[in-house]
Amino acid sequence: MQEHLLSIVLFTPLAGLLVLLFIPGTQKNLIRWWANLSAAAGFLVSLPLLFSFDRAKDGYQFVERFDWIPSLGVQYLVGIDGISLLMVLLTTVMGMLAIFSSWQSIDTRVKEYYAMFLLQQVGMIGVFISLDFLLFYIFWELVLVPMYFIIGVWGGPRKLYAAIKFFLYTLVGGVLMLLGILTLYFQYHQQFGRYTFEITELMKLHLPLGLQQWVFWSFFIGFAIKVPMFPFHTWLPDAHTEAPTAGSVILAAVLLKMGTYGFIRFSLPLLPNASADRTIVTVLVVLSLVGILYGALVSLMQQDWKKLVAYSSVSHLGFCTLGIFSLNQAGLSGSVIQQINHGISTGMLFLIVGVIYERRHTREIKEYGGLAHVMPNYAIVFAIAMLSSAGLPLLNGFVGEFTILQGAFDANKTWAAFAVLGVIFGAAYLLWLYQRTMLGDVTNEKNKGLPDLNWREWAVFLPLIAWAIAIGIYPKPYFDILEKPVQAIVLRVHQAQNASVAPAGGTATRAALEVSR
């Protein structure tokens, strides 16, 4: 069992999907039950990963290896370290809750809907556990088609535009990334005389800085579009706004993390010289900072509740990439924790929009006001989600943002200064949103007599609130899990930096010093 644990986690949703296909489409409730059971089973089988995970161990755990396409050197090679462990758990939890939250809101083409969700779970888990680059790429692309359908079939008025935009953007990034992957693959063959996509093997490559930079940019396009970093973010507001609630939740909570995860798992360890290259770090950090500020400022302007949350993602993901390219322990582990936090809090914010949208069928902020009088419980949940997203101490958001800022401050004080501005703007647009929708008097007649949260909605929110508070109060276990893998990555970037003859840039040296301290 233990040695096939990851495969079980990966294929449980697929097994659920295969059975689902045999349930007749008219049996809507049976389909709902089955999909929820499959998702819950998917979550349950992922729990042993957490319990059996040895946080003191270096390298990957639960590794499974099987020669899949020997003539190309492609293996079915899966395994996790602390970073992927957290990502897998985030995926199974959010997947389960997203599927559960769709019980009432999805009433057309139910079977196809759940089938797409389960397929997407497989793709996302696969992305986070693959240790073979081509396998990773295949899962990466596998996610596209289900999301296209989730947005395109069950989405809002401009769903067709949003769906194809999401699809094409990510596809073009993916294919350009494939060229980078193939370059590494070919170089490995040049140097070692055999073909492999195994990432620990590819890490043995000695590549000149120039080539590393090219490959870095090719990965960058793939990952930056997915994150999305400014200026590749334009697909995100459309996709998020038009997707059905559960689709937005998964998109924000898990799908975007595939990009940041890609940077951490592939760009940094495989291309350490390029990742610490002064120009590249500057460009990436500037783009992150622009993303943080731009996302926050645009959020301030939004009239549409959901679009506001969507743009806030651009801002929050900017923090994550800033943390990664601070290239130190604090920045990187803060970034991973912030990714989890963003999954929880933005996931909640999208669910909150979904709750009110189901009742009123509008997302215009000015349609609301004073909802706290009508739906007190809803207002409390919203307050927690909002404060967690804004980074209030004792809630999860604070832990991530603070650690990232600490890392950025160590790397470069100017960066930290700009990022802090982002935190302030973040609090501003969230509080203002809360004020406009929840506080004051009920001005709109239609809002009177709206029902408060029902038990299903509570069941979705409670675990997320609990998780948010748990991280906020006691984040140590997360840092413990992340310590080893993050250390290894930082060390690798640092060593490559020292080994290279090229004079190290100021930022990178400081980042390197951070490790030795």
Add this chain to the structure above:
Amino acid sequence: MSAFYTATDHFVLLPAILLALFGCATLLFDFWVFPDPKQRRWLLLFLVIGEAFTAVAFWRQQAFLGSHGGDLSAFHGALVIDKYALFFHWIFLITTVIVGLISYRYFEVREEHHGEYYGLLMLAQCGMYFLASGTELVSIFVGLETMAISFYILVGFLRADQRSNEAALKYLLLGAFSSGFLAYGFSLLYGLAGSTRLRDIMAAVSGRDPWDPILFLALVTTTVGLLFKISAAPFHMWAPDAYEGAPTVVTAYLAVGSKAASFALLIRLFAGALGPVREAWLPLIIGASVLSMTIGNLAAVTQTNTKRLLAYSSINHAGYILLGLVAGNSTGLQGMLVYIMVYAFMNLGAFLVITALNRKGIAGEDINDLRGLMQKAPGHAIWMLIFLVSLAGIPPTAGFFGKYYIFRALVETGHYTLAAIAAIYVAVAAYYYFRLVKAMFIEKEDTETPPLEVSLGTRLALGITGAATLAIGIFPEPFLRLAQMSVSR
């Protein structure tokens, strides 16, 4: 067996003889045995039996090569059976059988079910045999014409349909024109080498300056002729019209069979005999490849007729396959073979679903005819989705591995710019393939139309092509190994 016709000659030629015999016999049987149009379905059985015999002949050749190794040359080096040729022969055979399986219902609905159709399919395949196995210019040219003439008739097979006639005429004129080019190039090559055998030509050209004017003229005319046949830009103009006007089943055969056969010849010629003067023809191939991807993709975006859209997409695919030749290393050649195999299955599959939409009074050729297919025939819609995703080159379907090899070969040979262009066009192509997906899954039917009537043959063919598209995507190893063996010399 005399010195003119040895046992080896017979062994090598047997599949072609069988195809010609069964093809001609079908023409006769049509008159003698099945005067009633309703009974003509039995002729399909005739085709299947003929193909079964041919398959046995190929199988024996395969077994012989397996136990003896090397290749088997016949008629003083005019024909050859090697793994490369057999790879294509199997593709032609499967393609012909699948096209036969989906045809009877199509022609019955159109009330144009004539027996000679099956005969012509086999005669066309007989021509293809010489394209893949020919190692001598005259045999190749005769094979090419046998195939082409069968296709001229097949394209105009809907006698009462004006578009079909128009398509046949256009195809005939431009096809004859391109054959002229090719014949001109062949004659120049003969003049240079003093022999029509490819190995003599290879020896003759390898000693020459690649930029020798006569040689260059020969290369240009040969290339132009072949680019016509594979419908690569800028010689693609016939394809959209011919594809649109031809009966859909013939379009499928044209898009897969004819293209694969022409590629079989193109690869043997350019990677083999003309390999030594690569630097002279390479710019032509690069230009044709980039133009094909550009024109194919950009023109496909605005099409409203599914067959026309797939015609432009096939021009685009020709561009991708040519990139393997541009790379020119063993990965590139292997990639071309994998791509052609994959293309055969996924493209046949896509045409097959379009064919299934053809009902009484509904042509089923407009994109809007696909609307609401998910509600109407979920099985067909899901298979079509798999074919389209594969055509777009997205894993885990077969199409991805075609693209994978091409990209890898380009990266290995340092053609980074070409690789980036090809990568970006993947997204453009995905856009128009997903227009079809959108119609099938998201949009709703405008007016109520009768349900699909799906014949047993179509179901069978759909199963074969769909299973192959998925199998190559998920367990590609045996298929890739097959392609690898077929190019290793």
